[in-house]
Amino acid sequence: MARSTKQLSDTEIRAAKPKDKEYNLFDGLGLRLRIKPNGSKLWLLNYTRPTNKKRANLSLGSYPAISLAKARALVLDARALLAENIDPKLHREQAAAAEAALKVNTFEKVASDWFEIKRDSITSDHAAKTWSSLQLHILPYLGSTPIGQVTAPMVISIFRPIEAKGSLETVKRLSQRINEIMVYAVNTGLIHANPLSGIKAAFKKPKKQHMAAMVPSELPELMQSLAYASIRRTTRFLIEWQLHTMTRPNEAAAARWDEINFDDRIWVIPAERMKMKKEHIIPLSNESLSILNNLKQISGNREYLFPADRDPKKHCNEQTANAALKRMGLQDRTTAHGLRSLASTTLNEQGFDFDVVEAALAHTDRNQVRSAYNRATYLERRREMMNWWSKHIVQASVSNASLATSLEIL
Structure with missing residues (x-):
């Protein structure tokens, strides 16, 4: 017993x-x-x-x-x-270790760890914008908070003033980014579940707006406005360069001289600067080469084609072209990105192969095998198309309104 x-x-x-x-x-x-x-x-x-x-x-x-x-x-x-x-x-002991880890793993630390992985899958400009948005809108309020103590009401209260200003797109992007951070915390074992998965339902949805773009018949008006605009000459070069090459604003603004192959008449944008993280080769027309020839006199000794005014060691802001178009009174009619739409619409209306146009715009085909085939076979067809497009721009320019008309061809 x-x-x-x-x-x-x-x-x-x-x-x-x-x-x-x-x-x-x-x-x-x-x-x-x-x-x-x-x-x-x-x-x-x-x-x-x-x-x-x-x-x-x-x-x-x-x-x-x-x-x-x-x-x-x-x-x-x-x-x-x-x-x-x-x-x-x-x-x-395990509970104490977990609690200690929560105190060490503040939101800012976890966000930083997440960002180090995230930045490898996006362009450097996108990465800079992403971290800047966190520094501006989230880290001042949540930075020192242990990741396990972040709650939906806490985050919603931070986003409410942004929503009240009407910045619904900003709220949407911030919601996406903070959810990515919390999912990263779940996947790395720092928290058991993501408490922010449904916060987007607490805010108004931004209305979808298509980027403003001029129609093909308005190209002469665009070139005339550009010719007489009160903007810097380098900014005008930037806009025409983007128009001729059909590139995105950030791709054009950050163009480097070492990306230009004058012998092969191509511009090779490395994968890390492209939206889809794939190298993009652009055949350069005579008119595009003429722009480069004139630019060499301005920035040929610099790293970038379009150096920033305040710090020439850096490239100009990707919003430079948009700001210029706004000063020209075209803000409601086109954007810098809308120049790509203008080119696409014109080339498709002229009967150019849709796939060739898409390849020129660096739009990636979801079919990876087909996409690889297109990249291998479309370069020469794109060269013909880009030559036609540049000549069309010059022809649409009234009284030599294009910078590419009076320049020496390399």
């Missing part, structure tokens, strides 16, 4: 005096109170570890900070874990 242990009472505990050597008072179920020579009284649970069947002590705290009733409750909790073959001491 198992020996029973008489349970302790508060009176007995208070009356216990220190001795020369530490000793224990027993309460049952493995709970004991250790009295030390210095007078301290410590609660311990003596139990058998489920992993190796050896005896061990689990500290439950000191008396009277931990009362007799509280100590007994802690014993029951530990016994419940043991019933599931969970070592309560190991369980406590």
Whole structure:
């Protein structure tokens, strides 16, 4: 018959005096109170570890900070874990480590870790914009918050003022980015679930707006406006360069001289600068080469075709062309990106192969095999098309309104 242990009472505990050597008072179920020579009284649970069947002590705290009733409750909790073959001491250590990790893994640290991976899959300009948006709108409020303490109401309260300003696209992008960060935290084991997965439903949806673009018949008007616009000459070169090459604003603004192959008459944009992370080769027409010839006199000794005014070691802002079009009074009729639409519409109306046009625009075919075939076979057909397009731009220019008409061809 198992020996029973008489349970302790508060009176007995208070009356216990220190001795020369530490000793224990027993309460049952493995709970004991250790009295030390210095007078301290410590609660311990003596139990058998489920992993190796050896005896061990689990500290439950000191008396009277931990009362007799509280100590007994802690014993029951530990016994419940043991019933599931969970070592309560190991369980406590793991919980403490997880809590410490939460304190170390602030939102800013996790966001930074996520960004280091994210930046490899996007262009450098997109990466800069992404991190800048976090620094401006999120990190000042959540940066020092442990990732496990970020909640939906917390984030919604941060985004509400942005929504109130009517910046619904900004709210949409921020919601996407912060959700990516939280999913990263889930996948790396920092949190168990993403509490922000549904926050987009708390905000108004931005209305889809197609980028403004002029129609083919308005090309002469565009060239005339460009010729007489009160803008920097380099900005005019930038707009015409983008128009002739059919590139995106960021691709044109960040063009480098070492990307130009004059012998083969091509511009090779490396994969890291392209939206789809694939190298893009652009055949250069005589008119495009003429623009380059004139630009060499301005920026030929620089790294970029279009250096920034304040810091020539950097390229101009990708919004430079848009700002110029706005000053020209065309903000509601076209954007810098809309120049690509103008080119696409014109070339398709003229009967050029749709796939060749798409390849010129660096639109990636979802069919990877077909996309690889297109890249391998369309370069010469694109060269013919780009030559036609450049000549069409010049012909649409009234009174030599194009910079490409009066320049020496390389």
